[in-house]
Every structure is written in structure tokens, then in C-alpha cells.
Amino acid sequence: MPRLPFHRPLFVRISNLLLKLLPAQKSIAGIALERQALSHGSLRIYRPLEGSSGAGLLWIHGGGMITGRAAQDDRLCSAWARQLGLSVFSIDYRLAPRHPFPAALDDCYEAWQWLLNTADRHGLEPTRIAIAGQSAGGGLAASLVQKIRDEGIAQPAALALFSPMLDDRTALRTELDALDHRIWNNKSNRAGWSAYLGIPAGAAEVPRYAVAARRKNLAGLPPTWIGVGGIDLFRAEAQEYARRLTAAGVHCRLHLAPMAPHAFETIAPDSGIARALYGDNEHFLRAALGLQDIATKRATTPTTS
Template identity: 35%
Template structure:
């Protein structure tokens, strides 16, 4: 039987507003922010792979070849170039003097795995061939994803390691969904008020895997926790709330990276639920989490 649910941070609970997670900034709104140059491009490679729409965003005042924050979709297992959270990622990029490349992969459930993963792989390959034109440094790419996008980013790191022998500069996985086999102790606990129920996680995986969710043979490029070997990965930042249904599997992933001799930094925020800093950005815990991420990214970019 699962134990009691940890208490919710009172400030997070009082400030939480689901509106920011639902809001999707329009491109015209983003372009009106004169601090950034935002361009729609088509990522393409030789062969049968289709072109993939991407957004390329760089601080307007930046010069030279910039490091890249590469973003899959915005969370859950939905498509779209991370637009619900793009304003936040752009602020991070401005602080770091970095570019943002957001991948608009094909949508689920119309296109089940491996379509989204293949689209992200196309974007990475295209980025390396067009780096000079984009004024970015293809050797300084950090994969970054929240929720389902964290699973996609983690699977992409494995795919780059196995298929191309490439190692991004780092990967930042925020409350990622690493395992389609939902059923941990945290998933069995009732969700606190205002927090997504465990069933949401199961539905999200069924959305991208169809009837294969939880079955034998699901590839690690879809669910990174399925990987038998977690060695050779880039430095990894893992973050999750103590009340998040994903907590146990995220902690397990960090432990497995360490066991494989890898570099992982794990933060479990007491009193926090899934998406807490997007739902309550003004809360002290949210501000602390965002400052901690920024510090890690600075260290990774300097190291690169």
C-alpha cells in the first residue's frame, strides 16, 4: 500500500493557476518582442525523411556563433514547438546568450512512435549542416524538455549516442516521463488538489505508443527508462517535484546514470507538484528552481 502524500508547499498551492499551461503564444506575439529574432525554417536531410518545421530564435543583440537550446514539443505527449513554455525558454536563452531551436514534430496520436523521435533526429542533423548559416555552434547543443518532451529529449540523447556517435553538451529533463510502465508508489497515491491525476500519465503514453504502452519491447528511444545501458550520455540535469507522480521513476533514472559512471544532477523539490513553476512562477520555490536550472546551464556551457 502506498504511504501518505507529502504536504503541498502552501505558497505553490495558493498561487497555482492552470492558465499559463494552457496558453499558447502566437508567433505574431512572440515576434513583437524586439529582444528576439524569430524565424520559421524547414529542417531537411537527404533521404526519404520529410522536412520538419522548426523555430529558430536568437537574442536580437547577440553576435557570433551561439550555443543552442534544442526543444522538442511543449509537454505531455502533444505536438507544437514548445510554445506554451517558449516565453520562459527565451528568457533563459537571453540570460545565457544562446539560441533556441524548437522542433514542431508531427502530432500524435495520428503519428505514433517513432515519428516524433525521427523528426527530432532530422532537426539535429540539419542543425549540424546549417550551423554556419544559422550562426550557431552545433558542438554546443543542450537538449531541454519538460514532461513528455523530457522523454523525447532523453530518447534523442540515446539515439544520437547509438546511431550517430554524437554526444550533446548536456540534457536538461524537467519532470520528464521516462517510463511508460506507470505503477510506482507515487503514481498509486491520490493526487493533491489541482495536480494532474496518475491516469493522465497513462493516457499520455497511450497517446504516443497506442496499444504498446507497458508491453514488452517498447524501445528506449520512446521511453528512456527502458534502456539497458545509460552510459555515455551527456551531463544530465533531472528535476521533479516530491508530489509528482513521476518522482520515483525520475529518481531511479538518476541512480542508474550514476551507476553507469555518468554525470547526473538531481533535484527533488519538496512540496512541489508537476509543472509547479509554470503554474506558480511567482512562488519562492519556483524562483529557486529556475535559478538552479540557470546556474547548471551556465556551468555546462562554460564547460563546453
């Protein structure tokens, strides 16, 4: 697994240019692909061609707040659609430093409102929609449900966070720099948070909803699943956030993958630890969204001749 210098602006610019040049898939087996424009961002939509469950999921991609795009998660989003019958809506949100906070969160909030307002059109039950994200997307998802709660609109049925980027104060721990974590190290973490916040990471005060872990009261948030690797830079902050959720009376399930680095489930999705992570997440989503095993459902559905 590579060590990627996301703390270097030139590397980020080149990475984003390559992402723009790389064509997105136009078709995926068993999936109807669509695109929906929003005010600034857009949604990449994955619908199962058969076996729709009436449940949905808003997905927020990773990239340290400074890179990434929705199409990078085609494999995961299409797997949810095929295996769980979910309609998945993956958002392309604005990136820092060109668009610092609150641009990305505003895009995610608009996507959630749009999804609620158009649920009937998509054959979805508004009470059976989850929010999920990975890395920076996990941090945005955690902040998003906080804003949703305070705004008093319909909350998601569940929240799923993969290796979430939850606390900018981790960037202040310069002793972590020497560990040079794979994929996303603390130098990159400091650069990502600073670009997103528009001020140095770890400042005494940050804007409301900018950093999920900065919220003092976590009560009233939706049932949450958190998956993180044992040697991920974000392990400690993920564990602490899970502890605080539980203490606040929020149902929280923490899946710790031993000896796994950041975003291992994307780098090696077929590995044993990744399959265990996805299996645990699927169990959580099935329970939270009231999903029946599609294969079982098909096997027990009467047929006519």
C-alpha cells in the first residue's frame, strides 16, 4: 500500500486533474446509472434493475476534503444496489481549498433535502434511507446528521461511517507524523483539514458543523455503525466518537479491523478483513433499514405459470 503525499498541493492538483480526465463508467451490470444535477454538486445514482427494496442510501465519497469523486466508489455503491436492493445516491460535492467549509456540507445537505423531497418518485420510503461515507465523506456524513437533527427535518434511519475523518485536533499530534501512516498520514491530515476549514487545523474555535467530533452533545443522533482499521490514523478518534455516542444514548456499533490501514476496504476489497467489515456493515444496514435477504425473498416468492 503506497504512502501518498496529499500534503503537497502539486500532488493534489495532479491527482484531481487525473480524476477529471479518467472517464466514469457509463454502464454497470445489473444497475441503472443516472446523474442528477444539484445547485453546485451532483448525484451519481445507482438503481437495481431488479429486487428493489424500497430503501435508499446517500453516499459521501472520501478524499481528505481535497480530492475524490463519486465514480471512484462504483464498486461499493453498485454492490449495495445489487445485494441489498438499495437505491444509492453518491454525491459529487465541492472540494477544498477552492471551496472551503461550508461548501461540501451545504452540497450534502442539499442532496439530503432533494432525496427526501423526491423519495416517492424514486419508489423510496423516506423512513428507510441511510447516510454513509468514507474517510472525509465519513466526517461529512457525521456532521450532516448533526445539522439535520438541529434543523428538525427527517433524520436518516441509520448512519454508517467507514474510517471516518472526525476530529481536526488529531492533526496537532505531531508525534504521529513520524509514523507515516499508509494512504493518509498526519501531514496530509493537517493539510486536508486546514484547506477545508480555511484556518490551521486544531484551532481553538471552529465553525459549527465543521468538525463532527467538536460537537459537545451527541444525543438524538441516528443509530450508527463505525468501521476502522487497527493501524489507521483515525482509529483513536473513531473509537472516542463511538464511546461518546454510546454514552449519549445513541446505538453505536464499532467494527475494528486488526492491523488494517486507512481505506483498506477500498484498496483490497476481496481480502478477508475487508469481507468481514462489509459483512458487519451489511448486517447493520439490513437491521436498520428493514431489509429482507433478496435471494431468500426471490426463492420464497410464488411463481405463476
